[in-house]
Amino acid sequence: MATSRDMRISISERAAGGARARGRVYTVLRDAIVSTEFHPGQRLSESELAERLGVSRTPIREALVRLRDDRLVEIVPQLGTYVSRISxxxxxxxxxxxxxxxxxxxxxxxxxxxxxxxxxxxxxxxxxxxxxxxxxxxxxxxxxxxxxxxxxxxxxxxxxxxxxxxxxxxxxxxxxxxxxxxxxxxxxxxxxxxxxxxxxxxxxxxxxxxxxxxxxxxxxxxxxxxxxxxxxxxx
Amino acid sequence: MATSRDMRISISERAAGGARARGRVYTVLRDAIVSTEFHPGQRLSESELAERLGVSRTPIREALVRLRDDRLVEIVPQLGTYVSRISxxxxxxxxxxxxxxxxxxxxxxxxxxxxxxxxxxxxxxxxxxxxxxxxxxxxxxxxxxxxxxxxxxxxxxxxxxxxxxxxxxxxxxxxxxxxxxxxxxxxxxxxxxxxxxxxxxxxxxxxxxxxxxxxxxxxxxxxxxxxxxxxxxxx
DNA sequence: GCCCACATACTTGCATACAAGTATTCGGAG
DNA sequence: CTCCGAATACTTGTATGCAAGTATGTGGGC
Structure with a gap:
């Protein structure tokens, strides 16, 4: 069917844009960590970051999960999130x-x-x-x-x-x-x-x-x- | 201070464990995609996946975001999430x-x-x-x-x-x-x-x-x- | 028969509320 | 003064509710 092919095209065109808040938060936090504006070992609070960046905890959490994949933060359940010390x-x-x-x-x-x-x-x-x-x-x-x-x-x-x-x-x-x-x-x-x-x-x-x-x-x-x-x- | 050093140790010990639901969902979904149990091009519904896996949309979303990093799914805002076709x-x-x-x-x-x-x-x-x-x-x-x-x-x-x-x-x-x-x-x-x-x-x-x-x-x-x-x- | 407009039902993104668990701190007992 | 215990104030994890936007299906007009 022609429709499925058209859909595919429109999908890839739009997927390139990506989300706005989530991507922005990730970039900001990553820069802050890599530039050591956030010191290694420093404790991060999801709620505080949410307030400072003017968004809710949801996009903050998604960005922090990505940063955990990058080994830049350590998320400890029911305890806190910390900027990884340099290893x-x-x-x-x-x-x-x-x-x-x-x-x-x-x-x-x-x-x-x-x-x-x-x-x-x-x-x-x-x-x-x-x-x-x-x-x-x-x-x-x-x-x-x-x-x-x-x-x-x-x-x-x-x-x-x-x-x-x-x-x-x-x-x-x-x-x-x-x-x-x-x-x-x-x-x-x-x-x-x-x-x-x-x-x-x-x-x-x-x-x-x-x-x-x-x-x-x-x-x-x-x-x-x-x-x-x-x-x-x-x- | 001695406390901060003790804390560091306990943190790294626990961070290794990681989350349960999120990691499980990611693994299950990734396996399903790589084994082509989920066909390339297939549409995925967050709510349907949530129901099938017995969790809410939140861990599903976080897993899908990771899969997007892996280029295995394409998330199009207000439209749908699709298993990437093989490129x-x-x-x-x-x-x-x-x-x-x-x-x-x-x-x-x-x-x-x-x-x-x-x-x-x-x-x-x-x-x-x-x-x-x-x-x-x-x-x-x-x-x-x-x-x-x-x-x-x-x-x-x-x-x-x-x-x-x-x-x-x-x-x-x-x-x-x-x-x-x-x-x-x-x-x-x-x-x-x-x-x-x-x-x-x-x-x-x-x-x-x-x-x-x-x-x-x-x-x-x-x-x-x-x-x-x-x-x-x-x- | 064909086409256009509108309402409906879906999607994801984001915000918020609740649950489970830990460290800390304050109060009281010895 | 010291030490122990319970309450409190946080943390993240998860669930749910709301908003914005798109595709689709249906009904009416031509």
Whole structure:
């Protein structure tokens, strides 16, 4: 029947929009946690969050359940909801996931990148240098994500980036905290340039290796962060 | 203070348990979808599911939201919830994710596997042959998962398996459907043996290559399934 | 016979009410 | 002063009620 086919089309068109309140709440809470505006270990109250965000407990709960999947909060029945403390195992897991997924993606990206794609990537790095010059950490963080996301998109598997992101909550808190140290930012930009050069020259092996090395740098910041914020960590 | 440290411990102990109704509903619904007991394209009613499972709409909703993250259902506001039709892009994405994650995991597993680990893996393959001999597809499917999960666990990053699974909903429907064909099962078992041999000999490169080749076999079944169930697929 | 308009019955999204259970705190006894 | 117990004020989990919106079926007009 023709109707069923029409319905299918209208469905996929509308599903893309998604819900409004639920998605908004999830994004707001996730940002607050990753930016450590909500401190690791802090207790969260569903009712208080509902009041502050101007919605009822229902969308708050649905967002918290998603955040639990991300291991960013721990929900204990009849007791409370807590921002997860940063876990070394979770960092290690996220690092493994990122290297595997983004490494595989950049390998494909290196074989497929067209000149205009590379120009777009160059532009992103230029913006990173700008943000660094202006000491605008939030903007740098944004364009850092943007670069990695673009590389995944180029591979034809944008889902690699979304998955990597959802798995990288603990790691991203380290990223954000490490960006308060200018030395890290400077080195990050140079490493981005190395990755991009390998992509430009269509060298998949080299690109993957450079990216994996680059990703390892985030982990190297852990001891510094652990020293300055010991209470943010587990056990 | 000592209290806060004690609290932390009790929290992590209890968080492991998790909720009962919500988790149960999610598992039941996911199994129903992946086994195509719920047909791709089928419309689901929150109220009907609530009645059938003996709970209210709330846990049903939370489970459906998780399934939407898995791309297994499409929720259209004020219209209805539908079991996603199998999407070629989703299959391709899942394949990419599985190869990247499990490939990286088996590489590590090959370097770390101790004799007793390998014995355990051998035992799983033996059970697969048993299930094959008894034509018990569900049991074979279970031990297939068990083998892949064990390999990921061996790498020290069990999370690779959970992520891979959550991303593989569309692919798993193909897996289940392809297992109705005995020829596929037989070949799968042999390929498992090849992977395991490489792990036994501590050859990471070879193990990853064999696993990636093995994973590709699932995709090769797509045209067959598409011919026998054209209405299960998108557009 | 065909087509258009309206009412109806459904859907999900959100808000609220109730139930079960825990930590804390306040009061009293020793 | 110390310690024990019960009541209280919270927490999350679940159930239900209401609002907004869409598809469908029915009845009337042409």
């Amino acid at each position: 070394r195992q979770a960092i290690d897991d996220a690092q493994f996931i990122r290297e595997a997924l983004e490494g595989a993606a950049v390998r494909v990206a290196a074989t497929r990148a067209r000149p205009e794609d590379i120009a777009a990537l160059d532009a992103i790095i230029a913006r990173q240098r700008e943000a660094f010059r202006d000491s605008d950490i939030d903007r740098f963080y944004f364009f850092d994500d943007e670069l990695h996301r673009s590389l995944c998109d180029l591979s034809g598997h944008g889902v690699a980036w979304s998955l990597s992101q959802r798995a990288s909550g603990h790691l991203n808190r380290i990223r954000r905290l490490s960006m308060t140290l200018p030395a890290y930012i400077d080195e990050m930009i140079e490493e981005h340039a190395v990755v991009l050069d390998a992509v430009r020259r269509h060298e998949p092996e080299e690109a993957e290796h450079a990216l994996r090395e680059h990703l390892k740098m985030v982990v190297s910041a852990v001891p510094d962060i652990e020293r300055s914020h010991p209470d943010y960590f587990e056990s | 070629r892009q989703a299959i391709d994405d899942a394949q990419f994710i599985r190869e990247a994650l499990e490939g990286a995991a088996v590489r590590v597993a090959a370097t770390r596997a101790r004799p007793e680990d390998i014995a355990a893996l051998d035992a799983i393959i033996a059970r697969q042959r048993e299930a094959f001999r008894d034509s018990d597809i569900d049991r074979f499917y279970f031990f297939d998962d068990e083998l892949h999960r064990s390999l990921c666990d061996l790498s020290g990053h069990g999370v690779a398996w959970s992520l891979s699974q959550r991303a593989s909903g569309h692919l798993n429907r193909i897996r289940r459907l392809s297992m109705t064909l005995p020829a596929y099962i037989d070949e799968m078992i042999e390929e498992h043996a090849v992977v395991l041999d490489a792990v036994r000999r501590h050859e990471p490169e070879e193990a990853e290559h064999a696993l990636r080749e093995h994973l590709k076999m699932v995709v090769s079944a797509v045209p067959d399934i598409e011919r026998s169930h054209p209405d299960y697929f998108e557009s």
